[in-house]
Amino acid sequence: MAQIKSTLASLASLAILLLPSSVSALAFEGAVGFGSKATGGTTSFAVTTLADSGTGSFRDAVSESGRNITFSVSGYIVLETPVSLSSDLTINGQTAPSPGIGVMGREISASGKTNIIVRNLRMRQGTEETDDGKSAFNMGDASNVILDHCSLEYGVFDTVDAVGAVNVTVSNSIIALPIGQQFGAHLETGPSTWYANLWVSAHNRQPLSKANTQYINNVAYNYQAGYTVANTGGVFSHDIINNYFIAGPSTTSASDDYFQIDDNQSVFATGNLLDSNKDGVLNGAAANTVGSAQVLDSPWASTSLSIVGSLTAAEAYASVIANAGASPRDEVDAFVVSTVESLGTEGAIITNQDSTGLSNDGYGTL
Template sequence: MLLITRFGLTSAIAVLFSAASAQNAFTGAVGFGAIATGGNSGATYHVTTLADSGNGSFRDAVSAENRNIVFDVSGYIVLESAVSLSSSITINGQTAPSPGIGIMAGEVSASDKSNIIIRNLRMRQGNLDSDSGKSAFNMGGATNIILDHCSVAYGQWDSIDGVGITNITISNSIIAFPIGQQFGAHIEGNQATYFGNLWVSGHNRQPLSKANSQYINNVVYNYQAGYTVANTGGVFSHDIIHNYFIAGPSTTSVSNYYYQINAGQSVYATGNYADTDSDGVLNGAQENKVGSAVVLSAPWASDSATMADRSAADAYTYVLANAGASPRDEVDAFAVSTVQSLGTEGVIYTNQASTGLSNGGYGTL
C-alpha cells in the first residue's frame, strides 16, 4: 500500500492547478501541446525519495495514469535504466524544494503515450547511460505533450527525440550541450510548437522539424546548423518568427541558421536576426530568406502572430533571463553564460565531463 499516494487534491495543490483546464494545460501554455490536461484531475503522488525505484520514487510515481506528481525532495535522481512515463500525468518539478529536481544518467520516455505535462524538470542523460541509442527525452509516437521550463542536456542520440508526434509544445526550455550525435531535437509528425527556447552548442537539429511547425522567439547559439527541415522531410508549413541565431566558435558556416529547407516547404519568416561576427556584441541583421521554400505572406497557424509578441532582441533578453528550470542550477548557468559571451565562448562537447562542471559535468543539485 502506498501511503504517499493521495486521492483528491489538497487545498495547496488545488490552488496550484486551478488554472488548468481542458482547453489549456496551464496559464501561459502556448502552441499545439497546450491542449494537454495531464493528470490535473487525478490523484496527487508525492515523490519522497531520490532512489531509482520503490515506494515514493519518481519511477513509481509515473507508473500509473491520472496522477499529479509533486516533489518533497530536491536533488538528482540517478536512473539505473530508462524510465517510462504513463499517459495522463502532470510532472510538477516546480514543487521541489530548492535547488530543484533533476533526472540523470538515463532516458525519460513518453513514447507512444498521450496527454502529458512536464514542467521545471531537468533531464540530463550523459554518458553515464550506457545506451548511446537513447535520448535525454523521448516522445516518439506521442500525442498532446507539453514541456515547459525544462532543462535538457547531454542527450546522446538526441536531446529530445519525437518521431511520429501529434500536437507537441517545447516552450521556455534550455536544450544544451548534446553529446554523441550532438543533435538538439528530432521531431517528425503532425504539429509542433517551439517557443521561447534557448538552444546551446548543438551540431544540428535545433530542431530538425519534419512537421507543421511554429518556431517563435527562440535563441540559437554556437550552431553548426540551426532550424533544419532536411531534404527528405516531406511537405510542411513553418512559421519562423522573431528568433535570434548567434554564431559561436564552433559555427563553421554562419549562413546555416536555416538548413536544408527545400522547395517542398512553405515558410512564413519575419523578424529573424542572425549575429554572425562573433565580436562579443549583439548586433545581428535580419535574415528571413529561407532557402528555396515557398514564401508565405502570412502565418499558416492562426495563433502564431499573437504568440510572437517579442522582437528577436527582446526574445534574447527574455529567454536568457527566464528559460529553463527554476531555480537555475550549475549546468543552466553555464549554458547562459556561454551565450552571453556572444560569439567568443562555446564548445560542442562529446562528454559532459569536458565542461569542467562539478559532479562529473552534471553539476550539483
C-alpha cells in the same frame, strides 16, 4: 411572472451546459501552442525519495496513469535504467524544494503515450547512459505533450526525440550541449510548437522538424546547423518568427542558421535576426530568407502572431536569457547561459559532459 423568469433562466442555463465547449482548458496558465491542451493527471502523488525505484520514487510515481506529481525532495535522481511514463500525467518539478529536481544518467520516455505535462524538470543523460540509441527525452509516437521550463542537456541520440509525435509544445526550455550525435531535437508528424527556447552548442537539429511547425522567439547559439527540415522531409509549412541565431566558435558557416530547406517547404519568416560576426556584441541583421522554400505572405497557423505578442528577436533574447530552463537556475544552466552571453567568443560542441569542468563529473551539483 417570477416563476416564468425562473423557468427561463433554468432553461438558459441548461442550454449553455449542453452546448459543445469551444475553448478547452489550457495545460496550465500561460501554456501555448499545439501541446497546450494536454490534460495531464489529477490524482495527487508525491515523490518522497531520490531513490531510483521503490515506494515514493519518481519511477513509482510515473508508473500509473492519471497522476498529478509533486516533489517533497530536491536533488538528482540517478537512473539505473530508462524510465517510461504513463499517459495522463502532470510532473510538477517546480514543487521541489530549492535547488530543484533533476534526473540523470538514462532516458525518460513518453513513447506512445498521450496527455503529458512536464514542467521545471532537469533531464541530463550524459555518459552514464549505456545505450547510444537513447535520448534525454523521448516522445516518439506520443500525442498532446508539453514540456515547459525544462532543462535538457547531454542528450546522447537526440536531446528530444519526437518522431511520430502529434500536438507537441516545447517552451521556455534549455536544450543544450548534446553529446553522442550532438543533436538538439528531431520531430516528425506534428503539428508542433517551439517557443522561447535556448538552443546551445549542437551540431545540428535545433530542431529538425519534419512537420507543420511554429518556431517563435527561440535563441540558437554556437550552432553548426540551426533550424533544419532536411530535403527528404516531405511537404510542410513553417512559421519562423522573431528568433535570434548567434554564431559561436563552433559555427563553421553562419548561413546555416536555416539548413536543408528546399522548395517543398512553405515558410512564413519575419523578424528573425542573425548575429554572425562573433564579436562579443549582440548586433544581428535580418535573416528571413529560408533556403529555397516557398514564401508565405501570412502565417499558416492562426495563432502564431498572437503567441509572439510584442517580443522582437532582441527582446526574445533578453527574455530567454533571463527565464529559460528549470527554476531555480542551477550550475549547469548558469554555465550554458554564461556561454551564450559571451556572444560568439565562448562555447564548444562536446562529446562528454565532464569537459565542461563542472562539478559532479560535469553533471553539476543540485
